[in-house]
Amino acid sequence: MALLSCQDLSLGYEGKPILEHISFEVNAGDYLCIVGENGSGKSTLMKTILGLIRPMKGRVETGEGLRQNEIGYLPQQTLVQRDFPASVYEIVLSGCQGRQGLRPFYTKADKALAWENIRRMEIEPLAQRCYRELSGGQQQRVLLARALCATRKLLLLDEPVAGLDPRVTTEMYQLIANLNRKDGITVVMISHDLEAALRYATHILHIGARIYCGSVTDYLSSETGAPWLMKGGRKA
Amino acid sequence: MSLSDYLQMSFVQNALLVGVLVALCASLLGVTLVLRRFSFIGDGLSHVAFGAMAVAAVAGLTNDMLLVMPVTIGCAILLLAAGTNAKIKGDAAVAMISVGALAIGYLLMNLFPPKGKANISGDVCSTLFGGTSILTLTNLEVWLSIALSVVVVAFFILFYHKIFAVTFDESFAAATGANTRLYNLVIAVIIAVVIVLSMKLVGSLLISALIVFPALSAMRLFKSFRTVSICAACISVICAVTGILCAALLGTPVGSTIVVADIAVFALFSLLGFLRAR
Numbered sequence: 001m002a003l004l005s006c007q008d009l010s011l012g013y014e015g016k017p018i019l020e021h022i023s024f025e026v027n028a029g030d031y032l033c034i035v036g037e038n039g040s041g042k043s044t045l046m047k048t049i050l051g052l053i054r055p056m057k058g059r060v061e062t063g064e065g066l067r068q069n070e071i072g073y074l075p076q077q078t079l080v081q082r083d084f085p086a087s088v089y090e091i092v093l094s095g096c097q098g099r100q101g102l103r104p105f106y107t108k109a110d111k112a113l114a115w116e117n118i119r120r121m122e123i124e125p126l127a128q129r130c131y132r133e134l135s136g137g138q139q140q141r142v143l144l145a146r147a148l149c150a151t152r153k154l155l156l157l158d159e160p161v162a163g164l165d166p167r168v169t170t171e172m173y174q175l176i177a178n179l180n181r182k183d184g185i186t187v188v189m190i191s192h193d194l195e196a197a198l199r200y201a202t203h204i205l206h207i208g209a210r211i212y213c214g215s216v217t218d219y220l221s222s223e224t225g226a227p228w229l230m231k232g233g234r235k236a
Numbered sequence: 237m238s239l240s241d242y243l244q245m246s247f248v249q250n251a252l253l254v255g256v257l258v259a260l261c262a263s264l265l266g267v268t269l270v271l272r273r274f275s276f277i278g279d280g281l282s283h284v285a286f287g288a289m290a291v292a293a294v295a296g297l298t299n300d301m302l303l304v305m306p307v308t309i310g311c312a313i314l315l316l317a318a319g320t321n322a323k324i325k326g327d328a329a330v331a332m333i334s335v336g337a338l339a340i341g342y343l344l345m346n347l348f349p350p351k352g353k354a355n356i357s358g359d360v361c362s363t364l365f366g367g368t369s370i371l372t373l374t375n376l377e378v379w380l381s382i383a384l385s386v387v388v389v390a391f392f393i394l395f396y397h398k399i400f401a402v403t404f405d406e407s408f409a410a411a412t413g414a415n416t417r418l419y420n421l422v423i424a425v426i427i428a429v430v431i432v433l434s435m436k437l438v439g440s441l442l443i444s445a446l447i448v449f450p451a452l453s454a455m456r457l458f459k460s461f462r463t464v465s466i467c468a469a470c471i472s473v474i475c476a477v478t479g480i481l482c483a484a485l486l487g488t489p490v491g492s493t494i495v496v497a498d499i500a501v502f503a504l505f506s507l508l509g510f511l512r513a514r
Contacts, residue, residue, distance in 0.1 A: 073411040080403075084461075085460065090400065094397065104393075
């Protein structure tokens with residue numbers, strides 16, 4: 001069974017469907033990029049996978065021993081976070097929240113895991129710094145470290161490079177690619193950057209008027225992918 | 237009379253005790269409320285409590301808490317726990333409920349003046365600004381305040397990490413399995429309780445100050461959630477003690493004096509923060 005499978009999903013708000021009949025599977029080790037135009041429902045799909053929104057129809061299932069609360073999530077930044085007084089360590093540690101249940105305090109293992117992921121994201125010198133004083137790229141590393149505390153298997157990233165400059169964007173992509181290739185973490189990412197999606201991902205899910213799901217190589221010659229790539233002036 | 241004479245009197249001791257506890261609770265909750273852009277909920281809910289008090293007075297209830305508490309809790313849940321799903325969001329919902337309750341309360345008090353209370357505007361004024369009610373606390377009220385404060389502080393300590401997670405990033409917390417609805421519900425109930433309690437202390441108009449000022453002052457200087465929470469609690473307690481003692485010595489209204497102390501600390505911390513940033 002796949003790590004994550006969606007069967008005939010229909011998504012929407014207040015009874016109005018945005019997306020219908022979505023079916024796809026994500027296998028362990030995949031790097032899936034979700035692409036599509038603004039308003040096509042990419043973020044809604046991600047929130048449905050996470051269980052934040054109930055689908056209008058269909059099911060989301062996790063397999064291979066992955067539990068619903070063991071998915072690491074990197075949301076888009078919110079207004080609240082921009083001037084939030086919290087240290088990097090506090091934020092990364094809060095990624096262990098899901099496993100805590102009703103226990104009031106973190107265990108030694110939780111704290112060790114937080115430090116491990118702080119080192120993994122190379123933000124150890126920043127651990128006691130205040131989140132709001134960091135650069136955009138550093139903040140994303142903090143949130144990625146937090147997401148890694150919540151999961152060992154599957155990361156869901158919602159536009160992880162939005163608002164970052166080109167150099168930091170490349171670093172971020174490299175970091176995510178390393179997590180996928182070296183650590184074997186499955187990645188599902190929403191992206192606006194089709195070029196990067198084609199370079200790093202193994203699979204593409206294109207949503208919109210036409211829906212495509214499959215490997216990157218097939219996408220380039222598919223009826224959904226090819227016109228979209230040409231429209232953007234990119235060579236397939 | 238000197239300060240030590242005042243401190244001998246049981247009503248001053250009661251006022252100090254209740255004042256410190258209520259200020260402590262308000263400041264602890266203030267940190268999460270300010271960060272979630274709900275600074276005005278204190279103001280809004282205190283107006284609801286005022287409206288409920290007016291209804292209780294008109295209905296001739298001897299113990300108005302029985303009506304005020306449930307109504308305020310209900311509105312708090314409506315505002316905070318319904319939160320993201322509501323059709324009318326955040327600030328607009330708070331403004332609507334607050335103004336509505338204030339208007340209805342005042343209207344009722346004018347239409348059906350409670351028996352034995354000829355001076356309506358004096359009554360309204362002391363409910364809004366606190367007046368001297370903190371100096372006339374009954375033993376029951378003192379014990380009630382102590383018990384509720386213990387509950388609030390215990391909740392804050394036991395759920396500290398969850399409050400942080402939900403405040404910083406509600407959708408991440410929900411996605412990783414935290415029961416954010418439950419926490420929002422509990423926080424809403426506690427806020428309502430604290431607000432009804434602190435109405436005795438500073439009156440409904442000045443409650444926002446107790447919630448907002450210590451948190452904002454602490455954020456000028458401190459940079460982690462833990463230090464901000466601790467510092468806000470300390471500021472709030474110190475300001476409450478200073479305010480009550482000054483009010484006793486100078487004969488000024490208790491609520492306004494506490495708030496002036498809070499403003500002074502905020503100004504000082506802003507200055508220090510500015511100097512350090514340079």
